């Protein structure tokens with residue numbers, strides 16, 4: 001069978017299943033399957049697939065029909081224009097999380113620090129830490145996760161992107177694996193409430209790791225823990241940069257008020273205009289040592 005007809009059949013098939021981007025999904029699956037660029041499909045639609053390619057492609061389309069995200073099927077996702085290996089032990093990095101990387105880069109100019117020390121909590125695929133290390137060469141990052149399997153993916157991604165010397169990966173919950181002080185604590189923590197979890201698209205609910213998504217009854221359990229426990233791990237003038245869900249701002253403000261440990265609290269909008277993250281500075285008059 002040639003490229004034109006397999007793409008046509010797969011697109012029809014996925015469209016009938018109600019997927020939002022059936023042609024794109026089919027092209028991405030086929031390009032990975034044939035280890036080629038999508039442009040080739042337009043330049044040479046008459047080329048035929050080998051029997052092995054056809055079998056693999058049909059198998060992948062079948063998995064997609066079952067709702068599995070394309071990134072897990074091909075084992076890869078792009079973040080910050082860098083390639084990341086992904087599997088079902090890690091959250092698929094989302095484009096809106098790039099805004100955390102952007103906010104940090106905007107706040108710190110390379111000349112300001114001899115060495116910028118960053119702690120990332122819940123690194124997953126390593127997307128945020130690897131992107132930061134690729135942009136800031138005077139940075140030392142400690143990236144943690146509670147999941148051993150996720151850390152093994154993150155280590156591979158740091159190596160593949162050539163930044164393994166800047167990041168040390170540690171396993172543990174929240175601040176358990178660290179004793180140092182940092183200029184920045186960054187995290188895209190789980191922030192889905194139990195109720196919202198039931199309404200997630202099936203591709204997310206059934207395939208992405210629950211431990212990367214669920215965060216208590218109102219989805220701010222991780223924010224609370226990081227805000228309440230994080231201050232002693234920040235240096236003077238150190239800042240938190242944390243992603244949150246839409247509609248969690250009021251709850252986050254309450255937690256900050258309760259903690260009384262930070263000032264200069266700023267909410268950061270994502271590309272769609274939603275307040276999606278916040279940054280705050282450790283208060284100097286409150287904490288010593």
Ligand SMILES: C[S@@+](CC[C@H](N)C(=O)[O-])C[C@H]1O[C@@H](n2cnc3c(N)ncnc32)[C@H](O)[C@@H]1O
Pocket residue numbers: 090091092093094097121122123124125126127128144145146147150172173174188189190191211212213
């Ligand atoms: C929403 S995912 C974010 C992954 C990645 N940073 C990203 O933005 O794509 C949250 C991550 O936090 C990890 N995690 C969950 N509970 C944790 C805990 N108590 N301590 C540290 N990491 C935790 C999960 O395993 C998961 O990898």
